[in-house]
Amino acid sequence: MTALLQCRNISKSYGGVHALQKVDLKVEPGRVHGLIGPNGAGKSTFIDVVSGRTRGSGTVILGDTDVSGFAPNRRRRMGLSRSFQRTSIFPALTVRSQFELAAGWVDNDNTADLIDMFNLRGVLDVRAEEISYGQQRLVDLGLALVGTPRVLLLDEPAAGLSAAESHHLADHLLDIARRWNVAVLLVEHDMDVIFKVCDVLTVLETGKLLIEGPPESVRSDPKVIQAYFGSTA
Structure with a gap:
């Protein structure tokens, strides 16, 4: 299967600190690829570089196009x-207004489907700051x-979600990827x-790729246990 996203030699330094060091990763259509690791491993920095929010080095290919620059x-x-x-939502705006703003930036307006998917029709005219945190998270995901x-x-x-809300979100993620x-x-x-939704996992440690593979294999790998808990005992 051809990857939709290919990341090659992604690196980022802050002064003398190497937040990412030549990390390779690819994500295939219809699949959920987990990126995990201890605090400070470089996970959020990786997403920032790949999305273009932070300038780093390396190559980001979307489909067949190099989007690195x-x-x-x-x-x-x-x-x-x-x-x-x-969440990147605007607290003072209604849910409806936020979806309308987002739709203005794209060619394919699928907001009606998203509102139904996340069961948000009942709060469309409510300001985001007045809905539950779980609903705010769903709005944020919907806008993305x-x-x-x-x-x-x-x-x-x-x-910040409860266990029940987290499992509900996981179901949505699987549905989005597959459907x-x-x-x-x-x-x-x-x-x-x-472990509920991911088809493959990549583990980072201090900015470097530690291991990649199926979730069950990664879960039991001694290097991963050492990275998270400091012991393989």
Whole structure:
């Protein structure tokens, strides 16, 4: 299967600190690819570089196009979308207004489908600051999916959610990847979500690729246990 997103030799330094060191990763359509690792491993930095929000080095290929030098908004128009650790919604705007604004930037307006998918029709005319945090997270995910992007980068979408909300979100992610054939790259600390939805996992440690493979293989790998817990005992 041809990867929709190919990342080659992705590197980023802050002064003398190497946040990422020549990381390779590819994500295929219809699959959820998890990116995990201890705090400070470089996961969010990787998504920032790939999305164009942070300038790094290396090559980012979307489909057949090298987008390494493209600005974030151009990458978004070409089908590379992302969410943030903190929701990027506007608290004072209604849910409806936010979807309308997002739809103005894309050619394919699929907002009606997204509103139904995430069960948001009942809060369309409510300001975002007045809905639950779980609903805010769904709005944030919905906005990232406006225009039906080919690749979706998610940075801790389950942060702050209850266990029930996290499992509900995981179901949505699987549905999105399979039904729309979207390539999903997921950074997440909730291991229940990771092992429920991911087809493959990449583990980073101090900015370097530690291991990549099927979730069950990665879970039991001694190098991963050492990286997370400091012991293989």
